[in-house]
Amino acid sequence: MKKVIMGNHSVSHGVMASEVKVISAYPITPQTHIVELLSEMCGNGDIDAKFIKVESEHSAMAACVGASAAGSRAFTATSSQGLLLMHEMLHWAVGARLPIVLANVNRAVGPPWSIWTDQNDSLSQRDVGWLQIYCESNQETQDTIPQAFKIAEELQMPVMIVLDAFFLSHTYEIVDIITKEEVRKFLPEYKPEIKIDTKDPHSFGNLGGPDVYMELRYMIQEAMEKGIDVIKRVDKEFEEVFGRGYGLIQPYRCDDAETILVTSGTVSSTTRAVIDQMRDEGIKIGSLKIRVFRPFPFEEVFEVLSKAKKVAVIDRNISFGNGGIFYQEIKSALYGRTDIPIVGYIAGLGGRDITPSVIREIADKAIGDDKPERYINWIGVKK
């Protein structure tokens, strides 16, 4: 059934259709609608889940850890400072290999206090070990939730799905709403081999000496690497049932493109409009949306970008002392191809709008500058 709904509610519908058993969350702008609707769904019986109210995001994730360890499908949603407060427990979910799904609404980190979007909250969790999938539309957001559970449960790894504050979270779009009955054809019931069972007590998360620690970490990396194929396969299985697929990355008019703009999140849609405009002008330009950030799809990205003459990366984030975080990833993906200049553009921090003219400015700069002096460029800073 098609409905016009907001991005946050797309998440809620995805969670409902995935028949999650435990939801624990703490409210934070701009995420709150997600759990508000979920609590209503729990209240009126649309979803047979336990909704656990907690006093902080740290506890929210701790509750999900407990629920997942006990064999339940668990979900939480958060944003910005909330995600940062969860940090310790995010590590725990990975180390304990728990297939929790978290929706993070990208919101800039304070101070100065901000409620508007940028990616520094989720990207600062880059090395924790969560899979990260960045969404672009309400439809994609909803569809990614059951995908995320399937991926997570197969890999026994937690998955974070990420959406932009306001540009997605509060924007209404037409969404073909999926139902539990449909999702059952795609996502099987979660029946973990290992779970906490009071009748068969083991110690979980106990002391692991130097003789076992590395092996456990090795297995996490192994799961991440295996993740690329699993995500691809799960996406295909989803497409078979629902007729929609999203891939690891989404190249747009890249086949003969000399310049490729690399994007993520909602900026990707705006960029495509600019690409079409420039193509009409005869400029050979394309764009590449990175959907799956962890595990990073090195091969797929190399495959697309290695054919270009120039790559421009738009980052709505900043790793201070280095540069854009996607920029670093793209550089490492193209390692060895010194013939392709890769230029980074920092734009849209703290919710500053990235309009078509901003993207056009970046594209023109990238094309016009054959030997850029700076590889980290700030767009729109009042100097």
Add this chain to the structure above:
Amino acid sequence: MVKKLEFKSYKDMPIRAMTLSTMMWNLTGSWRNVRPYYDFKTSPCIAGCPTSENIQKYIYLVTEKRYEEAWSTIIESNPMPAITGRVCFHPCMSKCTRKDYDEPVNINAIERSLGDMGLDNPGWMTKVKGTESQKVAVVGSGPAGLSCAFYLARAGFTVTLFEMEKALGGVLRWGIPEYRLTNEVLDRVISSMLEAGPIEVKTGVEVGKEISLEELEKDFDAVFLGTGLTKSRSLGMDGEEGDGIEAGLSFLKKVNGGEKVDPGKRVVVIGGGNTAMDVARCAIRSGSEVTVVYRRTINEMPAIEEEIEEAEREGVKFHFLAAPLEIKRNGDSLTSVVFQKMELGKPDESGRRRPVAVEGETFEMEVDRMFSAIGEQADLEGIDGMLDCEWNLIKADQKMGQCSREKFYAGGDVVTGAASVVEAIAAGRKAAEKMIRGFRGQSEPEEIEDRIVGIDDMNIDYFTKVKQNRVPRIPSEEIKGTFREIKTGYTDELLEKEAERCFSCGVCNYCDNCWVFCPDVAIHRRENEYEIDLDYCKGCLICVEECPRNALSTREEGK
């Protein structure tokens, strides 16, 4: 401890950081320095009930729909819940923890529902045969006498119950109007009690006049006097004896006896106690305009608050700080009463402020009838002299009812002065229990001090505010010309909902919180109890903290 495993490959390891073998060998109970234990305390309602009904327990049983057990629980300490459920002033409810949270649990209404169920299920009452040799005379069949007779008979002792009126019930019959307690309910309660054991009834016999206490002392092993307060106190005014002026009690007796009465158009009732309220409400039902005149203020009124509220609701007017001064007549018939205005002076021995006349301030009220309800007195003819009396009441041990002569016990209003039905029931039961211990040569039970739980002892976070379920009632507009019962009692659904409101203060009601929260899975759920597995309990005391009702306590190990 188990052997340490050496992994040759990561492939042999579980992906989770966990032990492969059981951890049952690890008796973490050795870490404990404080131990939790189940320790039930006293719910404040129980402490507040004069006859110590196990309220927490029977409400819990109602939530479990175990009605017969719930009813039996009440019967242990009160043989007439159908009556107290209607007329009790329910001090339990003013002690209820919920009172400090939202509204008290309507214990009174729950009790009534159970009482009515008991009447509808006569099989619930176990019938006892006379197995004991001793015989007891019980004088007076009001709540004290009935209660005493019941508990003696239930223990197998033969009781002869003397009543001076033709029908049993005492004040329950002639003192409480039909709209609060119908004769039908009263008859059913009394007959169920009489069937419970060997009780012989002798009505129309006035002890002290037709049979002397000496005779009873000779013929019986013990005598209980629960003769109540049967004489109206007079106003002590000139013209009080004439037409149009009547004692409230005698009016009530007529009304309750089903006699047609016409109290007249303009009625004034003197007094502020329950009898005054009953008279006023009976008169308003007969179509009169009723004014209650009381010499102090509403704050000093001895009547049950609910009765005052009901009277107001039904249209009874109140005039405070006034006392009758002069009766005016036209020929024989009453025309008006002159009242003296009063003010409150220094507190008297009852702690209430004494009313003092305001010099020269009077007013006149035109009335057709005046009822006096300024208190009742005991009729001690034939008793005084045989037993020690004081303040025109029998002198008896307030707890056990023992009088100044060995075989004699007394309880209820004749000992305490005007009190309540439930206190009389308690006095009757306690005297019966004392006699039984005496007959059987048992020692007196040790007195254990109650540890009463209050709101500060509870983990109130576990409760949500829920308003008391109101008892369905007939609208106040419909009371004129009818004496039918105002309150129709809870439906099954309301009963269940109201019972669910009980916090079960200080006593486990198997909510599972301790069991759910124990991080060591060291609490085991058994049939109607939990067991703490001390081999694994680390003494974190989360169970104690998270118990909503303070049913657990702690003790330091080694002390």
